Amino acid sequence: MYETPMKAISHHRLSRWFVRPQWLWLSRNQLRQLLAALLLWTGIWFVLTFRLPGADGLQVGQPSPLSITAPEEVTFTSDVLTAERRTQAANNPDNLVYFNDPKIPIDQRRNLFTLLETIGRLRNDPTLDEAGRLRALSNLPSADVQLNTDQARLILALDDEEWSLLRTTILNLYDRAIERYDYAIDERALSQLRDRWLSFWLATTSLDTAQRELAQQITSAFLRVNRTLDNTATEERRAKAMAQVEPVEVKVLAGEMIIRAGEIVTPAHIEKLQATGAMPRPLGWSELLGYGLLAAILTAGISGYLHVFQPKLMTHPRALTTLMFSIVVTLLLARLTLLVYNERPIFFPLAVLAVVTTIVFTGQIGFAVSLLAAVVISVMEGNDLTLAATLFASCTSAILLTRQADRLRSFLIAGFGVTATITILETTFWLSQQAIFTLSGFSGWIATTVLSALANGGLTTILTFGLFNVVGRLAGQVTALQLMELAHPSQPLLRKLIREAPGTYYHSVAVGNLAEAAAEAIGADALLLRVAAYYHDIGKTIRPAFFTDNQMGRENVHDDLDPYISAQIIIDHVREGIKMARAAHLPEQIIDFIATHHGTGLVRHFYQLALQRYDHVDERDFRYPGPRPQTREQAILMLADSVEATVRAKAQHGKLIAKRNGDTSERTTPGAVTLDELVQSIIDARVREGELNDAPLTMRELGQIKTVFVNNLQSIYHPRVDYAPSLVRT
Secondary structure, eight states, X not given: OOOOHHHHHHHSHHHHHHHSGGGGTOOHHHHHXXXXXXXXXXXXXXXHHTTSOOTTOOOTTSBOSSOEXXXXXXXXXXXXXXXXXXXXXXXXXXGOOEEEOTHHHHHHHHHHHHHHHHHHHHHTOTTSOHHHHHHHHHTOSOSSOOOOHHHHHHHHHSOHHHHHHHHHHHHHHHHHHHHHTTTOOOHHHHHHIIIIIHHHHHTTSSOOHHXXXXXXXXXXXXXXXXXXXXXXXXHHHHHHHHHTSOOEEEEEOTTOEEEOTTOBOOHHHHHHHHHHTOOOOOOOHHHHHHHHHHHHHHHHHHHHHHHHHOHHHHTOHHHHHHHHHHHHHHHHHHHHHHHHOOSOOTTSOTHHHHHHHHHHSOHHHHHHHHHHHHHHHHHHTTSOHHHHHHHHHHHXXXXXXXXTOOSHHHHHHHHHHHHHHHHHHHHHHHHHTOSSOOHHHHHHHHHHHHHHHHHHHHHHHHHHHHHHHHHHHHTTOOOHHHHHHHTSTTSHXXXXXXXXXXXXXXXXXXXXXXXXXXXXXXXXXXXHHHHHHHHTTGGGGSSGGGSGGGTTTXXXXXXXXXXXXXXXXXXXXXXXXXXXXXXXXXOHHHHHHHHHSSTTOBOHHHHHHHHHHOSOOOGGGGBOOOOOOOSHHHHHHHHHHHHHHHHHHHHHTTOEEXXXXXXXXXXXXXXXXXXXXXXXXXXXXXXXTTTTTTSOOOHHHHHHHHHHHHHHHHHHHOOBOOOOOOOOOO
């Protein structure tokens, strides 16, 4: 019995050697490190080879990657320029020939007059009753106009004077339309008359709305195109005009600039390059191989450094991939900059990579990647080691001055440091290369150098401040500075919250205070929680008056709404908040807080109202979409939000007491609870409903959170004591 081909292959020893990855003797993590190294190697090789044009050459409509001059003097007949001039000659408006038929508007007016006369006779026909007149008007012999029943009734309802006015208006309207275009109406004129002029002219008459519509319909129906393009004669004129254009001769001098870097490539450029033999050629195999080997050496060097001195980074594939990707993107931007800029590119902000890497990872990694990028850029610029030294020195000063980057001034100081470093080093190199020093030459050079250094420093400050959050997010990190910036009241969403929903804003601040204190008690991320608390209710700014935070003593608008509608409005603040947060590009961690701060909880008040009003109520219509909290921080925010709102409501209604008397027979305020009881009941309810099932909170941590909540709220509300009733002695 024969084995199937696939089965036979699976039994062969070589198949196991090729199919199973064990022959590589690599773990999963080592394989990811290898892939990250391959990404960097490929990126460096690509940017190095991209310096020269590829096999496809220049592309029409795209910027030229380099400047090209003519190698020799050439004179040739330009087919491109000749075709352009012939096209221009053919498109001259004088070549258009039109045919006018003056009989059409005259015949149409005669037909219009006949139709109006027919309508007039039918109005006064003594042989027809009203129904017969309606039928006759609805079936007029004219193919141009078909009146409906309402229009026929309108005509019959007019007295003789009104009909005469309508008839005269229609004829005058037709005459005015024809005269406006001098009895020569083309498609464009007809469209303008029907869409604009007829209704404009009728608006100045004394007719009512129905009569104007009838007059416009009848007039418009008889307007016809009588001016058309004579295609045959027009084509003959165009062909004659093109034939009269002589071929264009072009002379290109040796050394003449054919195209500059960054200039948009046109067919004329391509024709010149082909005629002069200056069209870029593809890379040779030796160049490709040399750049590939250099890229491999640099990749091996940075990978070895990270493996020996930064082993923790090597165990985090997401962070490692983000680092390699950042290097490749920076080098690609440098490559594009060098292609479109012919001068010394000291303005390129390589320090952005250094500072961002330092903030997101470490300063040691920042130094390493800066050195790597500086070497690659110097190779792109023709092995210019002085350029590499300048760029690496600027990165070094930026890294040393940025430090922890916990304030905006750190980025400003780094930018000034970059500017100063580039200026000093470039001045040093320039002076060392000058055989004769002249003040005029130095002043002109230093002005350009300082401007380039200022551009580098400014770009470093701006781009670093804007990009380190992006890189941190890609690496799976949220930086403290990003959270601090988001917490500032000048943020657009927070300003909108303060301005349009001030009650919700103060509620969010109070929730932030509670959540931050609870996070510090259990060792959670307090800053993240405070920022999340500020943004968790931004969806309420869509309909602020529908939330009790912002009603401020006014009547509750929900009293007049159906419970289903009210519940959806309340629930939608979560969905709207997510949309607003994504539109504002808030971090995903903050958006997750917005989505989970109510979990899948029930809008209980309106659910109860619905049960009282309707026989069948689906509980799912009154639940938040979720999901439930997934982290400790999200769970704390849910509890802080519920506790703050509930305690404030109880305090406002006088149902919050400091403590209970031991004698239960004594009088107490109906529904009054102590702060401790209220907080405990809220936490118990969330646990009982399963809202905290997915959050890694322990019962001990819940107890600590409750204690923090009670202590903080106790100092805010100062609830009154439920005094015992006075005893009257007899």
